[in-house]
Amino acid sequence: MAQPITHEPEVTLELALEHGLTEEEFGWIKEKLGRTPTFTELGVYSVMWSEHCSYKNSIIELKKLPRDGEHLLVEAGEENAGLVDIGDGLGCAFKIESHNHPSAVEPYQGAATGVGGIHRDIFTMGARPIASLNSLRFGSMENPRVRFLLDGVVRGIGDYGNSFGIPVIGGEVYFDESYEGNPLVNAMSIGIVKAGETASAIAKGIGNPVIIVGASTGRDGIHGATFASEEISEESEAKRPSVQVGDPFTEKLLLEASLEALQTGAVVGMQDMGAAGIACSTSEMTAKGEQGMIVDLDKVPAREDGMTAYELLLSESQERMLIVAEKGREQEIIDVYEKWDLHGVVIGEVVDSGRVTYYKNGEIKADMPAEHLVLGGGAPQYVRETKKPAYLEETQNFDIDSLDHPEDHADTIKKLLNSPNVASKRWVHEQYDTTVRTNTVTAPGASNSGVIRIKGTNRGLVAKTDCNGRYVYLNPRRGGQIAVIESARNVVCSGGRPLAITNCLNFGNPYKPEVYWTFKEALGGMGDACRALNTPVTGGNVSFYNENPESAIFPSPIIGMLGLIEDVENHTTTPAIKSEGDVLIYIGADRKGLGATEYLKVIHGKTAGDSPELDIDFEVKLQEALLDAIKGGFITAAHDISDGGLAITLAEMCIFGKMGASVDVAALGGTTHEVLFSEAQSGVVISVSPSDVDRAMTHFAKAGVPAHQLGKAVGSDLKIAGLDSLDVTEMANIHDSVIPNAMDV
Numbered sequence: 001m002a003q004p005i006t007h008e009p010e011v012t013l014e015l016a017l018e019h020g021l022t023e024e025e026f027g028w029i030k031e032k033l034g035r036t037p038t039f040t041e042l043g044v045y046s047v048m049w050s051e052h053c054s055y056k057n058s059i060i061e062l063k064k065l066p067r068d069g070e071h072l073l074v075e076a077g078e079e080n081a082g083l084v085d086i087g088d089g090l091g092c093a094f095k096i097e098s099h100n101h102p103s104a105v106e107p108y109q110g111a112a113t114g115v116g117g118i119h120r121d122i123f124t125m126g127a128r129p130i131a132s133l134n135s136l137r138f139g140s141m142e143n144p145r146v147r148f149l150l151d152g153v154v155r156g157i158g159d160y161g162n163s164f165g166i167p168v169i170g171g172e173v174y175f176d177e178s179y180e181g182n183p184l185v186n187a188m189s190i191g192i193v194k195a196g197e198t199a200s201a202i203a204k205g206i207g208n209p210v211i212i213v214g215a216s217t218g219r220d221g222i223h224g225a226t227f228a229s230e231e232i233s234e235e236s237e238a239k240r241p242s243v244q245v246g247d248p249f250t251e252k253l254l255l256e257a258s259l260e261a262l263q264t265g266a267v268v269g270m271q272d273m274g275a276a277g278i279a280c281s282t283s284e285m286t287a288k289g290e291q292g293m294i295v296d297l298d299k300v301p302a303r304e305d306g307m308t309a310y311e312l313l314l315s316e317s318q319e320r321m322l323i324v325a326e327k328g329r330e331q332e333i334i335d336v337y338e339k340w341d342l343h344g345v346v347i348g349e350v351v352d353s354g355r356v357t358y359y360k361n362g363e364i365k366a367d368m369p370a371e372h373l374v375l376g377g378g379a380p381q382y383v384r385e386t387k388k389p390a391y392l393e394e395t396q397n398f399d400i401d402s403l404d405h406p407e408d409h410a411d412t413i414k415k416l417l418n419s420p421n422v423a424s425k426r427w428v429h430e431q432y433d434t435t436v437r438t439n440t441v442t443a444p445g446a447s448n449s450g451v452i453r454i455k456g457t458n459r460g461l462v463a464k465t466d467c468n469g470r471y472v473y474l475n476p477r478r479g480g481q482i483a484v485i486e487s488a489r490n491v492v493c494s495g496g497r498p499l500a501i502t503n504c505l506n507f508g509n510p511y512k513p514e515v516y517w518t519f520k521e522a523l524g525g526m527g528d529a530c531r532a533l534n535t536p537v538t539g540g541n542v543s544f545y546n547e548n549p550e551s552a553i554f555p556s557p558i559i560g561m562l563g564l565i566e567d568v569e570n571h572t573t574t575p576a577i578k579s580e581g582d583v584l585i586y587i588g589a590d591r592k593g594l595g596a597t598e599y600l601k602v603i604h605g606k607t608a609g610d611s612p613e614l615d616i617d618f619e620v621k622l623q624e625a626l627l628d629a630i631k632g633g634f635i636t637a638a639h640d641i642s643d644g645g646l647a648i649t650l651a652e653m654c655i656f657g658k659m660g661a662s663v664d665v666a667a668l669g670g671t672t673h674e675v676l677f678s679e680a681q682s683g684v685v686i687s688v689s690p691s692d693v694d695r696a697m698t699h700f701a702k703a704g705v706p707a708h709q710l711g712k713a714v715g716s717d718l719k720i721a722g723l724d725s726l727d728v729t730e731m732a733n734i735h736d737s738v739i740p741n742a743m744d745v
Helices: 013-018 023-033 039-048 100-105 107-123 144-164 236-242 248-263 277-289 309-314 330-339 391-396 409-417 469-474 476-493 513-533 598-604 616-632 645-657 672-677 690-702 728-743
Strands: 082-087 090-098 128-138 168-175 184-194 209-214 267-272 292-296 320-325 343-351 355-360 363-369 440-442 450-453 460-466 497-506 537-543 556-565 583-588 637-640 661-663 683-688 707-713 717-720
Touching: 013 023, 013 039, 023 039, 039 277, 039 309, 039 363, 082 497, 082 537, 082 556, 090 107, 090 460, 090 556, 100 107, 100 144, 100 184, 107 128, 107 144, 107 184, 107 248, 107 267, 128 144, 128 248, 128 450, 128 460, 128 556, 144 168, 144 184, 144 248, 144 728, 168 450, 168 460, 184 460, 184 497, 184 556, 209 248, 209 330, 248 267, 248 320, 248 330, 267 277, 277 292, 277 309, 277 320, 277 343, 277 355, 309 355, 309 363, 320 330, 330 343, 391 469, 409 598, 409 645, 409 672, 409 728, 460 476, 469 476, 469 513, 469 556, 476 497, 476 513, 476 556, 476 616, 476 637, 497 513, 513 556, 513 616, 583 616, 583 645, 583 690, 598 645, 598 672, 616 683, 616 690, 637 645, 645 661, 645 672, 645 683, 645 707, 645 717, 645 728, 683 690, 690 707, 717 728
Parallel strands: 090 497, 090 537, 128 168, 292 355, 497 537, 661 717
Antiparallel strands: 082 090, 090 184, 128 184, 209 320, 209 343, 267 320, 292 343, 355 363, 440 450, 450 460, 460 556, 497 556, 583 683, 583 707, 637 683, 661 707
16 A cells, blocks of 8 residues: 655644544544545545544434335435336436535526436446426515525526536425525436436446546535535525536436446446536446556546646536446547537546556655545444434424414415415426426326326336425424425326435434434334335435524425326326316315414414324325226326415416316314315315216215215306305416516516
8 A cells, every 4th residue: 555645735633633533433443544634635534534424323213114115116225316127128226415505606507407317327337318307495584685595596597507507397385484594406317218217326346447428527516515504594596506506408418328337337336516516426436346546647538737646536526427448449439429519538447456556747645544534434424412402392392273273265266376385386396397208197286296207108107206394393203204205195196106216304413412313203104104105215315514603494304296197198187177057076074173284384383283183094094095096097187285275275276277167175074174175185176077076976985985066067156155255267377477577576
């Protein structure tokens, strides 16, 4: 083992602490190396052992989630993304990741590079991205800074995705003061690959060349991984250099070149350069191959003069990949990338050392055991102290009955339609290309889930991002359950069978016992629901330290649910009422409880109560019965009940269908307020033609799912018995104008 030669700053404990390492971790590094690390080695350890790369405070809990299933083609966490068998000799690669901290200080580039990075995770596996989704969280729209962030994030997602040519088929946008100063920007990508044509992120084969491909390397994004592993503070604005800069047109070239390179058969392994750049891709691929790698950093194409080894290794410049090729066939790979006007340069080779060794100016600048750097190897794994948050005693025991509930329910419905959380997100969706490549079946805005057809087959993929952070805040375990259950219910309402999930776990500082307790409980709830639904976790992302100087965000485990429709042309269902005379039927549990509802927040300004009731076993029965009914061909519309309750579900079905309805909801459980505005789980409103009513009622009775006829589609008003009539056009105008009006301020 050679002693690195360096003229860099002397590495001290103080410097290690500044890099985000603890005193104990610094000691482990010195013990493993048998010496004090060089400045470059310290930089590599700091990013590789950051929470963003190592999951050191979460991996033990993540391993408790269900990670096996009949449809999985790779184990969770084994590759850059999850891979699921969808039949016809095809696999679906999908994943969701966060870009929260970069978006908080530079919303446009933060969001854009989040989209670019998640697509690279998909095509680095050999899959062609065909669809994307997102999940966004912001503070109150009354805050000018929030409107600035929303505008930048949406433009960043739209400009990058539109230029790259991938449709956005779904997503969600929530607003709450808890996200003030710390927005959440989670991006999801879905791709298709033929069975047996996937690539692995591995470096193996002694003497095989290591090639860097794509764009050149600059100083943008240095320490982006460690920036994502600390709380946002008043000093965060000064860390704009930690935000990467994206180029979607280069990414498009990189996509086509990478898929073409894989077709040569000369690729042994391939990995995206995302967080921690060259340092991460070289060490992770090497550790997976259980061999070694030497890299000459002088050969890395740089777009800035005088870049040091430290800067070259830690740069997170976008649109780059690392490839290990078969020896003697490297020119085939290089030729492909040069044809697409991209760099393809051999920078190293695989060796039999078990170490990653980096040269610069003919000198060794860093030399470390690969396995000591990575998750599952030498990277630390912690279980942090837990403590049940004190606030739960107050919030869960809040006396909702003591509130003075308004009796003008029609006016309350209008106020809920005027809430940014309930209102149409058309202002957002219209900035995205939702139909490029002509495969989109249902686009965002007026559907339960995004649906995209798989060309050459009768099948379609269904996808939904979902999580109500308020539920998780008020009851972490049940909130985690609901995040999975509701995303699955939306997939079923679109006609799809849920297959598996990816997740993006957005929480506060894990060193705070209350935050870590909430994290463990939420993951426990997610595991409960995934096991019941047989939807294993294929992978995802953990984003801790989502706090601003005031407080932590609502804990937000975002779920990306993937489902499959066998007959996409005939069995895709939407929420819109289709024909006058269609009968509306409620299926599911009683409408009871007002805890954690949008109604409480909008009308009473309260985030209180327990999270909505949920019976997981009954929910599974409901979803199976509904899916069978949709496949039976007698369901004309379906819409689940979520934010705003049954009243908003009925209003949206009328708005989307541009048609009125006359209904009576009195038989559904609790008080009028509960029946209309409860967000209790396991509730769906369906419509059927008059000739299919008996068939539908018999079907759900046999399945053990209560069903109640509510009324029928008729006229141009929503008439709920006991309430003033609501003009559908007026409701639509309210629903559509909330965000555009706010953004015009």
